[in-house]
Amino acid sequence: MNNPVIQVEDLRTSFFTRIGEVKAVDGISFSVNEGETFGIVGESGCGKSVTGLSLLRLLPEPAGQIVGGKIILEGKNILELSKTQMRAYRGKIISMILQDPMSSLNPCYTIGDQIGESVKLHQDLPDNMVEPEVISSLRLLKIPAPEVRLKEFPFQLSGGMRQRVVGSIAMSCRPRVLIADEPTTALDATIQAQYLALFDDIQVKTNVALIFITHDFGVVSRICDRVGVMYAGKFVETAPTREIFKAPKHPYTVALISSVPRLDKKDERLFSIEGQPPSLLNLPPGCRFATRCSQVMAICKEQEPPEIKISENHSVYCWRVK
């Protein structure tokens, strides 16, 4: 079980804009094992989605570029692959589900065509073998009556069903790593729960390593085995989900968890974190969270906090914890 499929080491991604270099992802490391779910949590603009796109090497070039680090996928650093080699990895070994199911399907083709396209790109199958593959992908995502559905066009499907189709496309070649970038954000709450349950099922069946990007701690508690809390392009804390809810160490994690609305506490104003994340154009010297932190110390504004290991899987980057 303890077999990392993907290892990210000190990944750095920057956007080179007219006003300067924006360090969207500034040195993050993590690894995900077979059949494991790793959550990346953080507020808007903290670099979650950019991390996802970096893993696929699909940044909007030439502005966005991976400037450092390693992404080791099945023992190979994919940052060293050529464009063509990388294309062979996408969809086959690493795949992704995007946020908005309404626009991530091509309106001109039936869903069978679209899943089939992904199948045909990576597997040299005779034409009559494609449809069974498509049907099995649709089945994997528990789409009812797949034989009928595959002849339908995207506009004939509901939002939840479309997001399942997007999932079928992503899973069509049974990749080893699946990145899900807020796949439930556009769905309503009941469908959201169903969709999350699907991931458990897919993991049992395919043993895929799942990287789940979200801003929703509720979703994290539901699906993730481990979590990395991201702030301004860096992890502030990585820990097993259970531990992070029981004993969050970093002030940011504490603040995030206490801003989740709860049913068991009545008549209280929802907690919120004052202020804005720092501009990624010129980051302050010390800890990035220092300006908003309730427990800030003098050293926080001067030096970046080191990694502090609480346990084997639990790391925090905070002076206060030391």
Place this chain on the structure above:
Amino acid sequence: MAKKIKDSTKKQYRGMTRWGRISSSLGLYIPLTIFGLLVFTAIFANFLAPYPYNETSLPERRLPPAWVEKGSMAHVLGTDTLGRDILSRAIYGARISLSVSLLAIAITTSVGTTLGIIAGYMGGNIDAFIMRLTDIAMAFPALLLAIIIAVSLGPGFFTVIFALSILGWAGYARIIRGEAMRLRNSEFVSQALISGASPWRIMIRHIFPNIVNVLIIGVTLSIGAMILAESAMSYLGIGIPPPTPSWGSMVADGRNDLDRAWWISTFPGILIGFVVLSGNFLGDWLRDKLDPRLRQL
């Protein structure tokens, strides 16, 4: 199924006045009929024309149309300065007008679409290069270039097509580029990239089918313009060389006789007007139907 369609058309017409109902279908059927007739006459010109287009008859010069005094049913639309039957020449002329404009459109749309998609999808230097080329093509005086080409290559069927095509692609390239740029940022393109599709595959399979409606509108709207341009070239004498009839050259033939034999120029002129107008109507109708921004629900 058929009933369903019928119901939906009924729904579409409900609430319209009687005149509205008629006029909205006229906008489609009249231009469509005119185009159908045009294609039909172009194909079967040999059987439809009462005389060969180049049969001259000096005693029968400048005969007026049948309904005018001295006219005869032998030449319904009269004859020209060389005694050639105008109706027959107009029928053969449909062939030239249609084939020249359709071929020119086929060339301009393919070139324009290809360049437009590449520019819009690739962006960067490739885009800049193609767009500067487009700017040059659009800034060039089209008629002047057409004259230069006709003079240097010598007039002929393919010269006309070449002259009409050499600048005509630019408009398409610009429209298609805009569409391609919009589609490049759509999530289904990202999803295709995630599946490992190559840029060419995305351009052909994912971007092209989504701009076909824009293309159809462009094509129908430019049929009229192409026929007009071909007529203009023939009128100036740089079109299809005589005796092959083209509506434009027929108008030119009659321009010295407008006071004594108005029919020589008038009938081909009317034909050009009708066909161009129906092309524009058809294009407008299609645009209303296919452009979601203009679609009325």
